[in-house]
Amino acid sequence: MKILKVKTDTRISEILIGESIDNVQKYLNNRKTIIITDSNLIGHYKQRFPANAPIIEIGLGEKSKTIQTLETIFDKLIEYEADRSTFILAIGGGIVCDVAGFAASVFMRGMPFGFVSGTLLSQVDASVGGKNGVNFRGFKNMLGVFNQPNFVICDTQMLSTLEPREFRSGFAEIIKAGAIKNPSLFEFCEQNAKKALALNAEVLDKMVYDSVEVKAKVVEADEREKGERRLLNFGHTFAHAIEKLTGILHGEAVSIGMVLAARVSENLGMLSSDDSQRITKVLEDYMLPTRPNTDVVELFDAMKQDKKREGSEIHLVLLEDIGKAVTRKIKYTELEKIVHDLRSDFR
Numbered sequence: 001m002k003i004l005k006v007k008t009d010t011r012i013s014e015i016l017i018g019e020s021i022d023n024v025q026k027y028l029n030n031r032k033t034i035i036i037t038d039s040n041l042i043g044h045y046k047q048r049f050p051a052n053a054p055i056i057e058i059g060l061g062e063k064s065k066t067i068q069t070l071e072t073i074f075d076k077l078i079e080y081e082a083d084r085s086t087f088i089l090a091i092g093g094g095i096v097c098d099v100a101g102f103a104a105s106v107f108m109r110g111m112p113f114g115f116v117s118g119t120l121l122s123q124v125d126a127s128v129g130g131k132n133g134v135n136f137r138g139f140k141n142m143l144g145v146f147n148q149p150n151f152v153i154c155d156t157q158m159l160s161t162l163e164p165r166e167f168r169s170g171f172a173e174i175i176k177a178g179a180i181k182n183p184s185l186f187e188f189c190e191q192n193a194k195k196a197l198a199l200n201a202e203v204l205d206k207m208v209y210d211s212v213e214v215k216a217k218v219v220e221a222d223e224r225e226k227g228e229r230r231l232l233n234f235g236h237t238f239a240h241a242i243e244k245l246t247g248i249l250h251g252e253a254v255s256i257g258m259v260l261a262a263r264v265s266e267n268l269g270m271l272s273s274d275d276s277q278r279i280t281k282v283l284e285d286y287m288l289p290t291r292p293n294t295d296v297v298e299l300f301d302a303m304k305q306d307k308k309r310e311g312s313e314i315h316l317v318l319l320e321d322i323g324k325a326v327t328r329k330i331k332y333t334e335l336e337k338i339v340h341d342l343r344s345d346f347r
């Protein structure tokens with residue numbers, strides 16, 4: 001097991017990589033604990049939850065990430081006589097952790113909380129950075145706060161019970177971390193696809209650790225997303241549009257988005273064609289999609305609606321090298337021309 005400490009203004013959060021769900025009791029310090037989780041986690045892991053802690057079950061999917069779910073949680077917290085010293089333990093993927101983190105942050109002005117992170121995406125991404133919240137009127141993550149959990153357990157053996165597609169999609173964020181900040185992680189991903197997909201514990205623990213480290217460093221430098229943290233959005237401007245248009249999984253959309261961002265970087269003379277091809281190849285090795293499943297021009301139009309739009313220009317995260325991302329402002333007209341040029345490659 002390896003521990004990574006994330007320090008921010010609000011607190012020090014411990015990310016425990018390779019720790020087992022069976023040891024969670026150790027981190028609760030005998031505090032009164034209430035668990036927030038969903039039916040999949042209850043189905044697979046209930047016997048391994050800390051004994052005697054009441055369980056609040058929330059619904060599955062984005063549609064459960066709502067104020068209504070928060071109300072149900074608050075009702076239960078009152079019923080279980082929770083107070084400011086009660087510990088909230090979220091056991092699940094990004095949705096359970098985002099909702100539980102928000103509930104814990106506002107109930108009685110804030111209670112301590114921790115996560116047992118169940119998906120690869122939540123281990124490498126959702127559990128670090130202190131963002132939590134819910135959707136509102138169809139807008140994603142519209143309500144929320146920045147607040148770090150006391151600890152996050154990343155038990156990579158729990159990934160064996162994930163749907164295979166759900167599992168694979170998490171590798172997109174790991175490859176992203178390598179591509180923006182850590183070339184040796186990127187190479188490790190290139191060399192270990194088979195082992196990682198076969199759930200080799202050593203390989204997965206290293207990949208999760210290195211990705212969390214990339215995110216932690218960026219977050220420590222920029223907790224409230226003013227500058228450096230933007231780099232984490234590599235591939236995401238395209239991905240958000242793809243998700244909206246086609247409804248594929250976040251990691252799958254990020255995979256396609258990274259290929260597009262690499263091709264744009266190549267087109268602007270920033271990235272070599274060899275490196276751009278390495279991005280596509282490694283994503284294919286993890287069985288992730290690398291071609292837009294919608295027309296790229298339609299995609300460009302959807303992207304223009306994106307919230308990051310600033311006048312006639314857009315901020316894009318691009319690559320100068322594997323392991324070196326930069327933010328560039330590009331005119332829509334210029335990007336549109338590049339996207340048109342790429343169109344024939346993806347037909």
Ligand SMILES: NC(=O)c1ccc[n+]([C@@H]2O[C@H](COP(=O)([O-])OP(=O)(O)OC[C@H]3O[C@@H](n4cnc5c(N)ncnc54)[C@H](O)[C@@H]3O)[C@@H](O)[C@H]2O)c1
Pocket residue numbers: 038039040041044060061062065092093094095096098117118119121122125126127128129130131132141158159160161162163166
């Ligand atoms: N806070 C952040 O910084 C941050 C970052 C990235 C994503 N997110 C959020 O995370 C959410 C997506 O998270 P996700 O991809 O983990 O999806 P998810 O939480 O919906 O989990 C995916 C599915 O896997 C199941 N599951 C989880 N762990 C399991 C396990 N070990 N075994 C079997 N089944 C398991 C869940 O029940 C669910 O059905 C989005 O709402 C997104 O906005 C937040």
Ligand SMILES: [Zn+2]
Pocket residue numbers: 125173236250254
């Ligand atoms: Zn993402």
